[in-house]
Structures are given as structure tokens and as C-alpha cells.
Amino acid sequence: MERTVISGGLVVTASEEVEADVLVEGERIAALALRGSETARSWAESGARTVDAAGHYVVPGGVDGHTHMEMPFGGTYSADTFETGTRAAAWGGTTTIVDFAVQGRGRSVRAGVDEWMAKAEGRCAIDYAFHAILSDVDESSLRETDALVDEGVTSFKLFMAYPGVFYSDDGQILRAMQRGASNGALTMVHAENGIAIDVLVEQALAEGRTDPRHHGEVRKALLESEATHRAVQLARVAGSPLYVVHVSAREAVEELVRARDMGLNVFGETCPQYLFLSTDNLAEPGFEGAKYVCSTPLRPREHQEHLWRALRTNDLSVVSTDHCPFCFSGQKDLGVGDFSKIPNGMPGVEHRMDLLHQAVVEGRIDRRRWIEIACATPARMFGLYPSKGTISPGADADIVVYDPRAEHVLSAATHHMNVDYSAYEGRRVTGRARTVLSRGRVVVDGGAYLGEAGHGRYVPRSTCQYLI
Amino acid sequence: MERTVISGGLVVTASEEVEADVLVEGERIAALALRGSETARSWAESGARTVDAAGHYVVPGGVDGHTHMEMPFGGTYSADTFETGTRAAAWGGTTTIVDFAVQGRGRSVRAGVDEWMAKAEGRCAIDYAFHAILSDVDESSLRETDALVDEGVTSFKLFMAYPGVFYSDDGQILRAMQRGASNGALTMVHAENGIAIDVLVEQALAEGRTDPRHHGEVRKALLESEATHRAVQLARVAGSPLYVVHVSAREAVEELVRARDMGLNVFGETCPQYLFLSTDNLAEPGFEGAKYVCSTPLRPREHQEHLWRALRTNDLSVVSTDHCPFCFSGQKDLGVGDFSKIPNGMPGVEHRMDLLHQAVVEGRIDRRRWIEIACATPARMFGLYPSKGTISPGADADIVVYDPRAEHVLSAATHHMNVDYSAYEGRRVTGRARTVLSRGRVVVDGGAYLGEAGHGRYVPRSTCQYLI
Amino acid sequence: MERTVISGGLVVTASEEVEADVLVEGERIAALALRGSETARSWAESGARTVDAAGHYVVPGGVDGHTHMEMPFGGTYSADTFETGTRAAAWGGTTTIVDFAVQGRGRSVRAGVDEWMAKAEGRCAIDYAFHAILSDVDESSLRETDALVDEGVTSFKLFMAYPGVFYSDDGQILRAMQRGASNGALTMVHAENGIAIDVLVEQALAEGRTDPRHHGEVRKALLESEATHRAVQLARVAGSPLYVVHVSAREAVEELVRARDMGLNVFGETCPQYLFLSTDNLAEPGFEGAKYVCSTPLRPREHQEHLWRALRTNDLSVVSTDHCPFCFSGQKDLGVGDFSKIPNGMPGVEHRMDLLHQAVVEGRIDRRRWIEIACATPARMFGLYPSKGTISPGADADIVVYDPRAEHVLSAATHHMNVDYSAYEGRRVTGRARTVLSRGRVVVDGGAYLGEAGHGRYVPRSTCQYLI
Amino acid sequence: MERTVISGGLVVTASEEVEADVLVEGERIAALALRGSETARSWAESGARTVDAAGHYVVPGGVDGHTHMEMPFGGTYSADTFETGTRAAAWGGTTTIVDFAVQGRGRSVRAGVDEWMAKAEGRCAIDYAFHAILSDVDESSLRETDALVDEGVTSFKLFMAYPGVFYSDDGQILRAMQRGASNGALTMVHAENGIAIDVLVEQALAEGRTDPRHHGEVRKALLESEATHRAVQLARVAGSPLYVVHVSAREAVEELVRARDMGLNVFGETCPQYLFLSTDNLAEPGFEGAKYVCSTPLRPREHQEHLWRALRTNDLSVVSTDHCPFCFSGQKDLGVGDFSKIPNGMPGVEHRMDLLHQAVVEGRIDRRRWIEIACATPARMFGLYPSKGTISPGADADIVVYDPRAEHVLSAATHHMNVDYSAYEGRRVTGRARTVLSRGRVVVDGGAYLGEAGHGRYVPRSTCQYLI
Numbered sequence A, B, C, D: 001m002e003r004t005v006i007s008g009g010l011v012v013t014a015s016e017e018v019e020a021d022v023l024v025e026g027e028r029i030a031a032l033a034l035r036g037s038e039t040a041r042s043w044a045e046s047g048a049r050t051v052d053a054a055g056h057y058v059v060p061g062g063v064d065g066h067t068h069m070e071m072p073f074g075g076t077y078s079a080d081t082f083e084t085g086t087r088a089a090a091w092g093g094t095t096t097i098v099d100f101a102v103q104g105r106g107r108s109v110r111a112g113v114d115e116w117m118a119k120a121e122g123r124c125a126i127d128y129a130f131h132a133i134l135s136d137v138d139e140s141s142l143r144e145t146d147a148l149v150d151e152g153v154t155s156f157k158l159f160m161a162y163p164g165v166f167y168s169d170d171g172q173i174l175r176a177m178q179r180g181a182s183n184g185a186l187t188m189v190h191a192e193n194g195i196a197i198d199v200l201v202e203q204a205l206a207e208g209r210t211d212p213r214h215h216g217e218v219r220k221a222l223l224e225s226e227a228t229h230r231a232v233q234l235a236r237v238a239g240s241p242l243y244v245v246h247v248s249a250r251e252a253v254e255e256l257v258r259a260r261d262m263g264l265n266v267f268g269e270t271c272p273q274y275l276f277l278s279t280d281n282l283a284e285p286g287f288e289g290a291k292y293v294c295s296t297p298l299r300p301r302e303h304q305e306h307l308w309r310a311l312r313t314n315d316l317s318v319v320s321t322d323h324c325p326f327c328f329s330g331q332k333d334l335g336v337g338d339f340s341k342i343p344n345g346m347p348g349v350e351h352r353m354d355l356l357h358q359a360v361v362e363g364r365i366d367r368r369r370w371i372e373i374a375c376a377t378p379a380r381m382f383g384l385y386p387s388k389g390t391i392s393p394g395a396d397a398d399i400v401v402y403d404p405r406a407e408h409v410l411s412a413a414t415h416h417m418n419v420d421y422s423a424y425e426g427r428r429v430t431g432r433a434r435t436v437l438s439r440g441r442v443v444v445d446g447g448a449y450l451g452e453a454g455h456g457r458y459v460p461r462s463t464c465q466y467l468i
Ligand SMILES: [Zn+2]
Pocket: A066, A068, A322, A324
């Protein structure tokens, strides 16, 4: 079994900061030893391969709990394949993604999972797992979830938005939550009142308000918070946990606060775009705003401080990317003259770790919280812990040697995602993954990609580990 | 013009308690004069008819803002006609009702209003007005509401419950509220998440939980508060006022408190049944519980104190009856073996004033608040003030000489409603209307009914006077 | 008995707007009659004196529940005597004041009341009553309050600020509240944490921050809300009602909201200066800011909307003036170079009715609410209702014929208060008292003062009528 | 350097559960290795001493952040010396205490710290540190805190209770918090409104309500929550963190929730007595209730669920013991006939780990949370992390091999605290420390005490590591 020692770095996990060397045996972390201890010295002398981490952080690989590779939407597909998307993730220090397999209308959930398995198989640079999106909630699909949970697909997403596409009504949501309460599945919801929003969309278009910024105006914060509150109440009735994806509005955060103060198993996720971008971007001149069209939409700048605060108070627990890239040219432009036709989604899988480290640099969160929201909590939330999300004996050797002082500029010219623009074009950040190990293998090192499609494996998940 | 002096009583309105004599000229109140003043003495000597109110309260006739006479429901009709129902109201000191005209599915709103006008015409003992229930919310029906508002039907009710019957989805509710924001109409909602409730109903019946008490168990308080919150948020999006009918759950009250603390035009109504009855009644042995089946349902006893408190803090503003009687024998028994088939509704129009006076006797509210929630506020809320709901010069002479010391027992044996049971059978209360004037005419006096069908007139309403 | 008919106006009270004529017999209102009714016509023909109110409002005289005439403070006296101050009040349409008699340290409460009685006796243009300030809360002074309540001094004020002067500690406040719970007295508090504020004052002065604006900075909103919360909790422990004077901070309002949502007998007062002025005034150049020094202090402008909203939701119930004028020249200048030496207080008794009517003009409140917060509620709160605060048979004939269209400019050049500046210098307002009656006597009419010192009488008060 | 391997157990920390062996070199943890890994096998073969932990948990030694050994109170001393108290702690799996050095009135803070240092020196079985109680908050004592922080006394406790003894007024508290905001010290408060409580005590005694249960009745929950709110506001004004000791009332928890939802650095501690005992104990017959007299007092049983919930939501962060034992015979009986003379305090240092493990057994918290609230968080809160509170390379080898299945009965007959009663007499719990290491030395093993007075060392502390 190959042995690697990562030495000289500061090991940072969600709970510890330790000057320790890390011994990897094969694909797993075998041991941690205090720098300079007899044990550490013995490793140094054992002939094991050494990765020098002096002056660097040694952190768990990122876990991105929300991505959409090769996702069909509005007549096109998100631009990253599992191959290009997971490679970009690796470049950015993310070593696990949880993607969404979609149940087609009129088809079984399993067929969707199988289809996504097939798309990913043999293509991924890093490990991957799946949630499933339920498009037809009925007796048959809910029965399927029992077996899927046993096989490692332990969370199911429902949409309160997108009537006629992914939308589930409150009865379907309640039934899915009841099933989750019995089989251990975590219910995820996209919380926007899509029925009401579609009225506002229709009215906006009828009145000629067709620019990208109107996407943000019709999808009102109050209609996000309304749906969030509704999802919480349905979860209470069902006795089920709830995970609210891509929270963007302060009013929605307030609903999470209310729920969590009651001690409920209610969890919130936000994304870098909501923390760093705003309706100012949606209002960029011409059709530029289309680059920032996603749902829930970007919010006015003043919402950001509420999201950051909630990340500190743990009323928001996870930062995922909702990576769902569409090229500006050829895809986003489907919506010229009608914002409702712009494919919803933004690229981001490559930059999450760096943007959140930037928040450490700026004093918004501390280093441990960085790892917690980006690695440990998503791993626990989605049943991947402690294989993923931490550095401890027995964990998978998904490790990033992170240079906290490296400055670089985000740009479509240099990023590795398969999309023709960057939502953060020109933004300078401090901190960058230097060396990335995936299950013990170095896949990125010093600006070179050393991985290969197919190294990444499917990881069946256990159930959510956060339930009180 | 006939002149009547009501002398010697304590005039109690929502804001005053005055030892004054009241002069009625024809159908209206002409003047109030301090007892013993020259003016009062001159009236006594003028040969006007005198009603002696010594030792009594002189209060405005009650305004019951929520009744259902001859209402079709579940294949039958509510048992009181406009004739029997308004006569019973008069007996109990109520001199105005606002009933609900129902738009039939596939028909115009006006057709419903016309139909209800026809049913009431020439039959009523007291004055009456109409709200309309919107069953098909669409461009056409909303356009109709503009004219209806002008003609005195100024409030429209929408159901978040009863899918397939009265149910409107959130888009329809939003559109109706937007219309109300522009034409001045008040949007009323029945706030229960009917889509979710119907799932629980189906599950209860499938599991053999078919007794009346399960009606209360499936219609969960959380699903009332959820819908209440949702209605508030939709009203905020629309910029519209909101009136929530028959609030029964403390959690729903909390949503009203939140909304009202923000200064929103959100108003709540409760009913005597929620203040005096509870799930204990629904659980009475055999099929007895069916007598108490209404929606929103009765709640556990501990909710009552929250309703009373909200009545004191004005977070609940109105007490109406939701009078909708079905005979135990021949109607309620449609639901033997299946609680979902029990016609929803209870009798109550006759006892509201007395039950609320009982609350005065018990120290829960003071006399002025009694008149405020039972007379003045419903009159203002529904655009009937100051013709109705108060005693002041120019108001209609709808006046009750109320004996605050008369004890009596509520019972089907003695009540005047056309229904074979009383929800308050055997309950002793203190206080009773002795003399009731409707537009200057004595319709009840000392245990005799002196009115006639057809005395009561249709009253067109102006818009809600409570909007801030 | 002299008879006066006020005819042709719109009678506006806290609850009604009626086209009625008002008959005054002697000092009281005898009757109201519908305009054009036989009764009204008979008055017109009876030879009674007529006041023509056509095109005007006929409203109750204002009740200012918080004034300080000839009040000793910081080595000087507030500049209005009972003679000048009540005359100015009359000019502005206020016909009753409740002033604060001060218990001197080491003296009895009664001695203070007697002293204030003597100051007012024979000097007042309008009726007056007294609260008492407790400076020494002990067994002896609390025992005194029992008799004082019986004699019409039914409310006692305690200071959580001004250590060493008026300050009472929490034990004293608790004891006073317990006594109030037993003898019916209303406890009023000045809610600021004076102990903490004095630390900040000392620090500010030590650091050379001596300008008037620092008065506002050290008396922090959080220290007002803290004291407000504390007063509420002490009142809950004592089972006593609570009236919080001169609320200025939104955070303090939030504490009132919390308390009132619980159904507690907690009431808040604010003043025109907090509604119309702000820290911008305190920061006026040179020593100008001293004109606006009062405690609680003016707050940043954004607090105003919260106060207005609370006035609409009734979380603030009363607007008084806290009239306590000190001349800019010779009094305010005691604090040049040391803001803590500036006498605390502002003139205002003359302008309250007009400033609040301005809020009607601007759509912040409606007419009835204007009368409610300025007349009816203070009258009820302090046991003067229905003699004062309304227009109904039996009430004192304290009546204002108010011209809602008269424009005028507030200025020291034209005001009648005995102080050399106006806090509202140059402000244009719409609406003005044209004719003012005090107990049936015209004291102001069409720009002429017709009253006399000594017309005003002491009014003993009953206990607070707002207790639930 | 001596090497010890703890093998075969489940290592449980606040964030991980790992099947790993732990290598101790000298006084510190050198390494963790996956069970069965080459590294672990090499240790087994290296001749190191082995502690067999098969079937056991391997957890960090407990950190009790709140004890009072040899504490003078009401004319007597708490019954445990540093020798007996720390020995009992070790028996119960606690390996660090933070005790309170008391500044005597009129003396320097340092003199108090020196005195406590001297009491502890050479006597302790386990490591110890100190907070200081400030009895005289003035310029001089606050200046002292700068140096004390540098020397490892980084938190200072202030009392809002006990006027005339430890009480600080709000100005003193504000000044102390300001100093903490500048020198990094954590301000701890005993949050009860002692001024108001003393009024109620006096009244109770005057009325003959002298039994122990009246101790609980006069120290009202509202007066705890009031003081908690006040401390939070003062901390906001000062820009300082706040740690509220021994929170017992649900209302106080609600204040913490409010503060923490704002993102403030406000932290709450509770104690096992509030989680497991109630006013039922205070009301035990005769003078038995005196055993349970402590302040804040025990609360009615229904408060417990709120404390448990807050422990899950992290609105309460730490469970300490407030260990302050007084013998029933000879100490508690000072208060026969006058509850206010009963020495305040209860024994508990020995049972905290077991009682909290019992909560794991009963499903109230999970294992990681057990370690978090009992070990990791107090260590971080008080600047002892990562030396104390976790198991990771470089940490002190304070390790407990815990048998999760051992049942035993708490009793004065078997406990090791120097006090003649147990507050939990007869209570059966599951789980017990089998082997306890303090800095690498086995001090308890299999029912034998192997430690010695003086092994324990003083640990200077860094500042609070929880500040956001
Ligand atoms: Zn997504």
C-alpha cells in the first residue's frame, strides 16, 4: 500500500487547527501525528512519499452538495459534463460533488438515477454521489425511494416553483416528507411560490418588462420566504427534516431562524453568488444580466450581510454552488427579449473554496467555519461523513494543500469550467489550492492537472447525520 | 315622521358609556341628549313614543359579518332560510347580517349575487348585505368585481381549502388581491391548506379513522397558520388588505400578530364556537361530535385563552358567527362513517351577542369592547359605518335595549333558528336583548316577535373603513 | 343656564365623524343632533348663542398628559408659568393639561402636590390635573399614595435616569408598582438606564466631546430599550400597569410591542419632537443644538417611521408634549462647553394639535386617530374620560372648532409660549384652532384670546380606564 | 519519554467518532492512527504501555468551567477543598476545572488571585485555572485586569445579584465590559436582578414565608430574564462579548436566543441541577429543600425541556456544575427558619459527565454534543483549547476511557465529594469513567484512585476562542 506523508502544514478541520503531519495509506488517512513527535519522525524516515505543506493549510477536500452537470433545462443542457465539471471542481479544491439525478415526468425515479449514473460513470475526476429530483410524486415513486435510500440515494428534492415542469403541490410535498420521515430520506426543497411568481412573470412580459433584471423583480423575496415558511410547516406536520436549497433572501433566512429556534431539523444552504453578487449584476447593461440569471434570484446587496450573519450563527449551514452553467453565447441568449426563457443557472463549482477563503481573509468567518460550511457540514448533511469532509484516521484521503497567500484573478480566460463567461470576471482573491489529493491520488499539483476521467467513484450515501 | 325616545338607559358604544336619552326620528337616530337636560325633558313632553330603558343598556344592533343562509354544501342546504335566519338574528339582538353570495363554477359572479338577492328579497326581518365568494378567479370574474364594488358588494372571499369546490390557487388569490388593491375591494380568505389537508383526510379514512373527532385532527392548526401566513405574504406582494375569516388556532393568531406588528392592513375574525367550544365537543360520544363539525375546526381548549387575548389586543378584530346550520338528523348524518361527508357548519346567529356579553360578565372583555367587536368594527370593516354599528345622530335606528341581568339557558327547545340542535345546549348565560329596533321599528320586545319578513332591506356597502 | 349651539361642523371624535350640531348647556355638552333634524332646527330657533362651524371640524379640546410648568431643573425653572403655559395651550386647542408635581427629596409627596396646586391655583386658562413624581420611594411616601389616589392624583412617575436627582432603583420601582397594583395608581416611568448613561457622559466629557449633539450620542437607544424592557418585567412581577413616557427609540417601541402582544397593560407615549425632529437638529452648528436637548433625546431620522407606525398599530397610544421650555438665552446656555449642564426640555404645548393634524394632512394617521391619540386616549389613560377627550352628552364643553385648511408658520415671533425660540421655527403647517371653548366658555376665537387666568379648574382624576 | 497507547476504543470528540488508537508521548497526545493500520500495529509492537479501551469510548477529559472550592459564603466555606474537590472531579472524568478567585472588597484583584493560587498550589489532582470575581469595579481593579489577561486569567465575573456583597451596578458592569472589549477579557455575569429580589425576600420573610421553597419563589424567572436582557444590552453598548453563567429559566433562554439570532457574541451556560432537578426538590418536606438551594434557583419542571432544546440549538453552549457544596448538617442549617440564610450552592463536580451521558442514553443529545458541551466548548470558551477539550495531536493527554454500559447509583454513601448529601441520591445512571488520564498519568482506574495531590498544574488561559 502506497504511503504518503503530508508534512509541515497546519491541519485545519471544522473543529481543530493542529500542527500535524498526515499519513496516507492507499486511499485513506491512516494517522495524524504531532509535528516533531517520534511517530512523525519515523514517517519521515520510512521512505514514504512526502508532500511538503510548510506554510500551507492542510484541509479536507471540498464537498459541493449541489451541482447540475449535463442537466437538461429549457431545451438545452448545462454546459459542463461530468468530465469537465468534476475536473474544474478538482482544480478548485473540491473533491466530492453531489449531483441531482432527475426523474423524468412519467418515468421512474430509478430510471433517472440510472441515467445519471451512466452519464457520470468513467468520466469523473473526483468522487460523486446523487440526490434525486422527484418530478412525479405518487405512490409509486415514493415506494421507490425506500430502496434508493438503502442504495445510497438518501435525499430527494422537490420544487415549489416551476409549475408544469418540476413543480409539486403541497399534498405531494407532504407525502414525500412523510415518506422521508419513515425511510430516513432528507427532503430538499426549492422554496419559491412558483404559482404566484408565474402570475408576476406573465404580467411583466405583457407589460414589456422583458430584460434580465425583471427576472429578479418578479421572483420576490416575500415569495421565497413564503415558500420557506410553508415547507417548514409541512415538515412539522410530517415530522420530517427539511433542507432548503439556495436561500437568497433575508426574509427567508428569518423563517429558518424561527424554525431553528424551535429546535426543528431545518437546514439552510446558500451559494457564493448570493454572498458576492446582487441585483446590481442582473441590471448590468444590455443582455449582460443574463449571466446572473438563476433561481432563487440574486437579491439587492443589503441581503448579503444577513446571509453572512446566518452563516456565522449556523442558521445557514452549508455553502454549495448550485453549479449549472449555460454559455452566454448560444444558451443564455435563448432569453433575449423574454427573461423567462433565459436558462436558469450559473457556473461556480471551481471557485467556491476560494471565495469562501476570501471571506476568511476579510474576517467574515474563521478558518474552521470555512471548512465546516464547505466540507464538514455538507458531508454530514448528506451522509458522507467521516469518509468525506474531515481529516481524521479512516477518512478518505481527499486532502487539499492550500496556499493561503496565493493571489489570483477569477476569469473565464483561465478557469476550467466549460462555459464562456465567469460570473466573477476580474475579481481578485487570496488563497488557492496548490495540491489536491483525491482518495490518496494527487490530481492537481502546482498548476498542473494530474488526474484522469474515471478516477472518481460513485459514493453511496448514508442518511443525514444532522438530525437531532 | 314618527318619533321615539329611548330613555333612562346607559348608552354603550364602542367608545362611550353615556347616561343619555336617544331620539329616533323615522328610521334614523336624530339626537342624543344628556339625561335630565332641557332637551331630554322637552322630548319626554313632546308626545313621542317612549321606550323605557331604565336599568338597561342601550346598544347598537349587532352586525354579524359572516352568515350562510340557504347555502348549498355537500349536496344539501344550510337549514336556515333568510326568513328564519334573520328572524333568529333579531331575537338575539343582531340587526344586520352580511351573507355570502356564491359564484357558481362556470357562472358569473353577478349571477350568484342576483340569486342571493332573490333569495333574500322580501324575506328578511332585519337589514342585510352581501359579500361574494369567488369560485372561478379569472380575468372575467375579476373584471366583474369592479362594478360590484360600485354597487355595494365590496368584499370577496377566496378559499385556500376545499380543492375541487371553492379552492383558489395562490396565483388566483394573488390576482384577486391585486384587483382589490386597485378597486378597493377587501379580500377575505378561508385560510387552511386544503391541498395538504386532503392528503391527511384520505389517509385518515384509509386507516379507518372516520369519527367526527378526526375532522379536527386532520385539519391541523399548523395548516391553518401556514395558510394564514401565505395569505399575508400574498397580500403584501399585491399591496392589498386582507381579512382572515374564522381564525381558530393560536398559531394562526401568531401570524396575525406578526403581520399587524408590521403595520399591515391585516384583520382577523373569530367566532363564538372557537371561544366557547373545543375538540372536547368534537370527541363527544357516538356521532354527537358531528354537531360541532365546521372548518376551520374547533381546537383544543388551550387555544381559547389565546383567542381571548387577541380579542383584547385587537389582533382579532371581529366576532362573527359563520352561521351555517345543518340539522343533526337528516343532514349531519350524511357523514356517519365518514367524517369528510359531514356538512361543515354550525348554528349561531342568535347567540353571538349574548355569548359575548357573557364574556363581559366573566371579565374577559369590557362593555365597550363587546360592542366594538360585535357591532362597530364589523360595520366599519364592511363599509356599513356609521349607518350601522353605533349610536350617533344620523345612524340607522338599529338599537337594542339590553338587559344585563336577565339569565337564560341556551337550548334547541327555545331557540328560533331552524335547526334541531344547539351547540350550546344547556349553557346558562346572563344578559339578553329585551327590545330590538330595526330602522326605528320594534321587531322584538319582551319575548314577542313583532317584526315581519320583508322589513329588512338590502344595504349596499362602501369599502372597508379600516385601511390605514 | 347659558346655551350655545355649535352648528354646521363635522363632529370628529376618536370613533365617529358625524354631521351634527352640538348643544352646550352651561359648562357641559347637553346634546348632539343630526344636522337638519327637528331637534337641531328647534335649537337654532331657541335663541341660543350660535357658533358657526360650517366648513370646520368640531373636535374635543386637546388633553396634554405631560407638561412641566415652573419646573425646577438644574438650578433654573422651566420658563412657562401655569399662566403663560396654559394660555399657550389654549391658543393651540388644548383644554386640559396634566402637570407633574414633584416630591422634594426628604419631603412628603403631599407637600409637593400642595406646592404645585398653589402654583396653579387661580392662574390657569384651562383645566388642569396632576401626576406626582416620586423622589423618595419608601414606606412613608408609598403610604401617602393611597390617599392621593382617592383625591384624584392617580398616577406616579418614577425615573430610571438621573441618579442622585430623581432616580429610583429597581427595588423602589418594584415597591411603587406593587402599591399601584393595590391602590389603582398608574406607574409612569422615564425609561433610560441612567446609571450606564452617566458613565458614558463622564467618558464623553473627559474626552472633550462636550457639544450638544453628544447629549444624543451618550443617551443610547439601547439604554432606552433596556430600561423599557426592565420596567415591563418589574410591572409583570408586581402585577401592575405601566405607562412609559416620552418613548423615542425604535428599539424601545419594539419592547412595547413585545409586551403588548402578551396582552399586558403596558402603554407608551411619544411626543411631537420625536416625530418631527431628529439628531440632525441636535447637530445644528454652534450651540444651536441645545434648543433640542431633552431626555430621552432626539433620535436619528429613521426612527420616526417606527414611531408613526406604532401610533397606527396602537403600540404607542398617546402623544403628549413633555412641554418643559428653557430659554436659549440665559437657560440653555448654562451648558455651553458641557452638554450635561444644558437644562433638559423643549417647548411644545401650543403646537401638538397642529403638528398631529399635519400628520393627518400628510396621510400618516386618519382624523379619528388624531383625536384618539391627542384627546380621547390621554383622557382615558389618566381618568378624565368622558368629561374630557370626547364630544358626547354629559362631557365638559371643552370644544375646538378647527379649521382644517388654515395655513400658518410656527415661529417664536408669533407663538404664545414664554420662551425665546421655537423648536419648529419656520415650519409651515395646515390646520389651526379657530374657536376654543373651555367648559363652555369661549377662550380663543379668531385670533383673539378671550380667556382669563383662573378660569381653569383643578380636575381630580379617577384611575386609568385602560386596564384590561 | 513514556509512551502509552490507548487502543481498541471509539474516539469521540465534539466533531468526530473514529475507531482509532491514541498514542500518548509523555504528557501529550502524539498521534492518532486508524485501528489496524500499519502505524497502529507498529505502536502495539513498540513496547508502549497499553490501555485497553475495547468496547469503550475514548473521550477528552471533562472541562468544568465553573467551580467554587473553599469558597467563603455567608460566614462559612464551601466544603470541598481543592484537594477533595479535584479528586472527586477526577473520579467523575473531569480533568480540568476553572475556579473563581474572589477579589475581596477593598482589596486588589491580584490579591484574590494570589490567594486562590495559594489554596490550590500542590493540592490538585487535575489541572486548574482561574476566573476572577470582581467585587470592586473601579479604575484600579479594571487596570489590573489588563495584566491578569496577559497572565492567563482572561475572564471576569460580575454579579447583578447580591447587593452589598458581590453586586455591581450597571455602570460598573458597563465599564468592566468596555475594558474587556479592549483587553480581550470575557465578561461573565450572574444575571438576576438582585435589587428587586431583595425586596421580595424581605417581604417573604416579613410574611413568614421562610421555608427553602420560598427561595425559589422570590428569585423569579422574570428577574433572571430581565437581568439577562440587561447584560446583553450593556454588552452591545460596550461592544463586548458576554457569558451568562448558570442559566435556569426558559425566559432567560429566550433572551439568549434573541441575542444570538442577532449574531452577538453572547453565550449561555447551564448546569446539571437545572436539567435534572426542579422546584419539586426545593419543596421537599421539612428542611430537605435546603439541599437544593442555589442561585439562580431551580425552576418548575417544565423549564427543563427548554434548556435541553437550547443545548441542542446551541443557544446554551456549556454545561458546568457551579459546584459549591455545603453540608446539610452544620452549613445548610444556618438557614433554618430563614431561607435567605441558607448557603447558596450544591455539590456536582463529580457527576456532570455521567449525568450528561445519561442524556445521550435517553436520546436528548448525541455523543458528540455530549463532548462538545462538557469538554470542547468550555475549553474554547475559556482559552484552553486545543490543549484541553479534545483528542488530537498536541493536546494534553487528558483522556477518559468511558464505559457506556456501566450502571451505577449516585449517592452520598459512595461519592467522593466532601459533603454529607447528594442532590441526586438514589438516581441510577448508565455510563461511567473507567480510566482517567491527566496529562498522560493514570489518576483513576477501575475503581481505584491512583492520582496525587499536586499532580494538577495551574494552566494559564488564552482569551475566549468563540468570538465571531
Ligand atoms: Zn439547483
